[in-house]
Amino acid sequence: MVQTTDSVTRLVEEFAKLPGIGRKSAERLAYHILRVHESEALALSDAIRTVKQNVRYCSQCFNLAESELCSVCQDSRRDKTLLCIVEQPRDLMAIEQSGMYPGLYHVLLGRIAPLEGIGPDQLTIDALVDRVREGTFREIIMATNPTTEGDGTALHISNLLSELPVTLTRLARGITTGSILEFTNKEILADALSGRQKL
Amino acid sequence: MVQTTDSVTRLVEEFAKLPGIGRKSAERLAYHILRVHESEALALSDAIRTVKQNVRYCSQCFNLAESELCSVCQDSRRDKTLLCIVEQPRDLMAIEQSGMYPGLYHVLLGRIAPLEGIGPDQLTIDALVDRVREGTFREIIMATNPTTEGDGTALHISNLLSELPVTLTRLARGITTGSILEFTNKEILADALSGRQKL
Known part of the structure; x- marks a missing residue:
């Protein structure tokens, strides 16, 4: 972006690094940030910072955790x-x-x-x-x-x-609930046949 | 998201507030933030904060500016x-x-x-x-x-x-460079005819 301010340019560049966000989307996001109330923008900024500072891997199962053990491992x-x-x-x-x-x-x-x-x-x-x-x-x-x-x-x-x-x-493999047999591919049908279950 | 950490849930919610970002995309972005190096995540966090704190409207033309006047108005x-x-x-x-x-x-x-x-x-x-x-x-x-x-x-x-x-x-209105007359709608053709220019 030509003639925009340095901080806006930097924000567009940072947004464009996110997966699935192209240049145009990054510009749209940056303009959104410019438009919203300061508290909303800072909430996003802080949420990113907090996640990076607080979240680590559970020492037992490697799930995401905010303390030594994750919520699953802590659950008696x-x-x-x-x-x-x-x-x-x-x-x-x-x-x-x-x-x-x-x-x-x-x-x-x-x-x-x-x-x-x-x-x-x-x-x-x-x-x-x-x-x-x-x-x-x-x-x-x-x-x-x-x-x-x-x-x-x-x-x-x-x-x-x-x-x-x-x-x-x-995990069981087979046809998925709601799918249509006619449009199912042969690998899925082979899984479904070989793993057939008693009615 | 069930059983994830509070900060991740909060980050997903904040991302989901952005325009064009649905729940699934917000989760993908949050996992991206979890995966990248801390410096990259903080760069985005800081860029959002900086834009909100530094950018205002040019007092003369209302373009985005980081000082009293924007870069266009400052340009002699x-x-x-x-x-x-x-x-x-x-x-x-x-x-x-x-x-x-x-x-x-x-x-x-x-x-x-x-x-x-x-x-x-x-x-x-x-x-x-x-x-x-x-x-x-x-x-x-x-x-x-x-x-x-x-x-x-x-x-x-x-x-x-x-x-x-x-x-x-x-601004002049007419057919756009690179377009195909056959696929142009009648409003555009009417603009192009009424505003026709000397060759």
């Missing part, structure tokens, strides 16, 4: 014999939102992606193996994403844990 | 006999980016929009009339948006200024 009502392995904190949130899972989690903070140079060492797999070795879990549910990399990560972890006395399961 | 090389009237600072930036306009501006900070309850009093029209009355301008170019409201605003202003010894013009 959770079933401590069940562990669900997810890639990211946002996967954990998605499962929590379903309200169907009573156990604990372990967040890998990524997935094994050789093409991006991400190996098992960059994930929280060592900490996971240590947790499982303690022997408190009876079942471990793999909830990595149903992608090549997610499946590969799950396979790697199941190999590591295969010696330990724990049941390994993974 | 500008033609002080030419005035261009725009609705918003972003319109001014667009004209500046064309690099074709040597004069000064007056930013209305809106347009007359009776349906939204915006009348002439909420714009900077009084200040505009005072500026024009000083008699330094030989030409005033109306560059409000080519919409019903923009045209209405231009008409209102031209009525106010009609008594003063100054030439009023407006």
Whole structure:
């Protein structure tokens, strides 16, 4: 932007660094900030600062936390014999939102992606193996994403844990509720057939 | 978001207040902030704060400024006999980016929009009339948006200024460079015909 003020230019540049925000959107956001009441703009500014200063990873499961342990690990009502392995904190949130899972989690903070140079060492797999070795879990549910990399990560972890006395399961795959068979692809149908359940 | 930390929830809520940012995008942005280096997140936080604290309206033309006068009004090389009237600072930036306009501006900070309850009093029209009355301008170019409201605003202003010894013009209307006649609508063709220029 020509002839605008330095601070506006800087704000546009910072907004444009956000994912999914192009130059035009960044300008629109900057003008929005200029237009709104000071308290609203400062609320956003402070929220960003606070998150960066307060949020860290749970020392036990690597979920997002504002203290040593996250809210799930702190909750005494959770079933401590069940562990669900997810890639990211946002996967954990998605499962929590379903309200169907009573156990604990372990967040890998990524997935094994050789093409991006991400190996098992960059994930929280060592900490996971240590947790499982303690022997408190009876079942471990793999909830990595149903992608090549997610499946590969799950396979790697199941190999590591295969010696330990724990049941390994993974999320059911099949057709999705509300979908239409005709428009379902063959991989999904193959999953649905091979995993068919009793009525 | 269930079970996430309070600061993350707050950040998602603040992002979701921005125009064009829905709930899902706000969550994505919040996770981006969590992932990036602290310095990058704080740069955005500070840029928002700085803009709110430093940027105000130019006391002469109501463009965005970081001091009493904006960079255009401060520039001694500008033609002080030419005035261009725009609705918003972003319109001014667009004209500046064309690099074709040597004069000064007056930013209305809106347009007359009776349906939204915006009348002439909420714009900077009084200040505009005072500026024009000083008699330094030989030409005033109306560059409000080519919409019903923009045209209405231009008409209102031209009525106010009609008594003063100054030439009023407006931006040329016609077909746009690069467009295809076949796909041009009849209003644009009518503008292009009535405003036809000598080759």
